[in-house]
Amino acid sequence: MARYIESSCRLCRRERQKLFLKGTKCFTEKCPVEKRNYPPGQHGQSRRLKISEYGIQLREKQKVRRMYGLMETQFHNYFLKALKQTGRTSETLIKLLERRFDNVVYRLGFAPSRKTARQLIAHRHFMINNKVVNIPSYLLNPGDVIQVREKSKQLDIIHSSLKRMRDNAILPWLSLDKANMSGTFLNIPELADVPLNANPQLIVELYSK
Numbered sequence: 001m002a003r004y005i006e007s008s009c010r011l012c013r014r015e016r017q018k019l020f021l022k023g024t025k026c027f028t029e030k031c032p033v034e035k036r037n038y039p040p041g042q043h044g045q046s047r048r049l050k051i052s053e054y055g056i057q058l059r060e061k062q063k064v065r066r067m068y069g070l071m072e073t074q075f076h077n078y079f080l081k082a083l084k085q086t087g088r089t090s091e092t093l094i095k096l097l098e099r100r101f102d103n104v105v106y107r108l109g110f111a112p113s114r115k116t117a118r119q120l121i122a123h124r125h126f127m128i129n130n131k132v133v134n135i136p137s138y139l140l141n142p143g144d145v146i147q148v149r150e151k152s153k154q155l156d157i158i159h160s161s162l163k164r165m166r167d168n169a170i171l172p173w174l175s176l177d178k179a180n181m182s183g184t185f186l187n188i189p190e191l192a193d194v195p196l197n198a199n200p201q202l203i204v205e206l207y208s209k
Helices: 008-015 023-027 053-067 072-084 089-098 101-108 114-122 156-164 200-207
Strands: 126-128 144-148 174-177 182-185
Touching: 053 072, 053 200, 072 089, 072 200, 089 101, 089 200, 101 114, 101 126, 101 144, 101 174, 101 182, 114 156
Parallel strands: none
Antiparallel strands: 126 144, 144 182, 174 182
16 A cells, blocks of 8 residues: 655655644654745745645645545545445544544554554554554444553553653543553544544535645
8 A cells, every 4th residue: 555655754844834743743843834834845935825725725635634644536436435424524524534543543642643653553452442452543332441551561661651741631532541451442533522623514515726
């Protein structure tokens, strides 16, 4: 499967905002967005600021797609899946993305970024309802319990990530048991509760052209 292998920080600079793709680096002075808040490339500083309606819609789509770490085909498939379901397509799309296993591992604080979460899942460090799952795109259902495998509980990257996770930072549709290194996906979130600095309705408008 295709994957992005270039610098993640270039993606943040292209969108002119932090997408939190590099974990702890995003919260330090080393973050390139803090130093060079303009698009990468030779002409990044001289690019015109005024963009068309299509350009605005495209940037919103790229922003969300990169935030969740998906390639274009994967992201478009989620849109098609959301289109077939009842309710507002924009809300359904975000709900599907939030249900991804790698996203929930990241939201619970077991990993500093979604990219790291995918690596940990692929290396079989997590279980869902006492069964090992190594598919980052697995969609969780309300009541599912995510656990760190017993042999993986000593991993420094998980411990350091959990230490930075404040109790009041847990989102309302999740619960975290730090002592047992487990969390529960309580319910599918509403769009208003998702910390997302983007307008998903523009994505629907873009794909509907």
